[in-house]
Amino acid sequence: MSSSVFKESIERYAEIGVDVEKALSTLEQVPISMHCWQGDDVGGFESPDAELGSGLAVTGNYPGKARSIDELRQDIEKAMSLVPGQHRLNLHAIYGDFSSDKADRDAIGVQHFQSWIDWCKTQKIGMDFNPTCFSHPKADDGMTLAHSDESIRQFWIEHCKCCRHIGAEIGKQLGSACVNNIWVPDGMKDSPADRTAPRQRLMASLDEILKEDYNTDHLLDAVESKLFGIGSETYVVGSHDFYLGYAIKNQILYCLDAGHFHPTESIADKISSVLQYIPEILLHVSRGVRWDSDHVVVLDDPTKAIFEEIVRGDHLSKVHIGLDFFDASINRIAAWAIGTRATQKALLLALLSPNEKLKQLEAAGDYSARLALMEDARMLPAGAVWEEFCHRNQIAGDFKWLDEVRAYESEVLSKR
C-alpha cells in the first residue's frame, strides 16, 4: 500500500506541474548497465593472478570478492535484487569463460561468452561489452592501439575486432543492441616529443577495427576519452578532442565518463553539445576524487546535473547509461547498490523537477522566478516517491537494503 507521504507528494508535485506517476513510469523504463568489474576489482577470469595495470588502480582489501564466474553471477544477481527496475550487464572481455578453451585476447570468440549470454537470457536483461586493452603483457608499456610496434598494434586491433563480433552476437541473441565501448590506456607519463604520430596510429587502428559493418540493431560502437591516468599524466592519445572528432566523423557513440575530465569541467554541459553532432552517447556514471576517476557514485551535484540535462533536453532515448566505479574498501555488493540507486535517484529527481514551468519562466525572461522555483523544488518530498518506486518493484527501501547485504555477507561472502 502506498504511504500517505507518497499520496501527499503527488499533490505537492502537481502544484508545480509535475506528474509523479509519469515520472515513475519513465524511471521504470530506463535501464542502467551495471558493470561486472565492481565485483572483483577488475580482475577477470583469464588467470587467477592477473594484475590490474595501465593506469587503473583499485584500493582496498574488503573480504569476499568474487573469484569465479559463478560467484560473480551470484553477486550481480544479489546486487540487482537491491535495485528497482530491469537493468543490463556490462561485461569486459577478460570475464569470458576460458576454463576449457584458453585464448589470448586476439583470438576470443562468442563461445567464451555464450554462458554470459545465456545467463542474461535467464535474467531477461540486455548486455553491453568492452574490449580489455589493459592488464596484459602487450599493454605493459602503456601503449596498445597507438603502439609504434606494428605487431603489438595489430594484436590489439584483432582483439577489438573480436569484441565487435562478440558484441554483435550478444545483441542479436538478446534482441537488444549491445554497446561495445573501446577505451585504451595509451599515453605517456612525461612530455612526448611527438604527440601526432600516436594519434595517427590510433586513428588508423580504429578505422581498421570499424571497417566491418554490423547491424546497429545488434551492435553500437562507442569510444571513450580520458584526460589523464596514472602513468599517462602528461599525454593521453585518446583525448576528448580526439575521440569527439572521431565519433562525429564516423557517427558512432562517444562515451562521456564523469571521472575523465578536469574537476571543474561539467559533463552535464557537454551532453547537449555532443548530441548536436552524433545521434547517441554512452555515459559512464562515475565520481572523480583527486587522482581517482572511479569512486562509487553518490547523489552529488555533478550527478544530479547530468540527469537534469538529459531530462530537460529530452535526451533519454539517446543516452545509454552505464556505471564505471570500483571500490574494494567496502562491501562490493553495497558499492553496486549505492552507486546504482544513486544514479536512479538522480534521474528521478530530474524527472520530478518542474522542467516545463522552468522553461516557460526562462522564455518569459523571468530569471528570478526560475531560480526561486529551482531552489524551492529541491525540498519537495522526492524521498517518498523513491520509496514508492522501491515498494512497487518489491525492492528494499532506503535504510533497509543494507540488511540484505549484511545477511548475504554472513551467509555467502564470509565463506569465500
Ligand SMILES: C[C@H](O)[C@H](O)[C@@H](O)C(=O)CO
Ligand atoms: C574498466 C573500464 O573499462 C575502465 O574503467 C574505462 O571505462 C575507464 O574509465 C578507464 O579509466
Ligand SMILES: [Mn+2]
Ligand atoms: Mn569509463
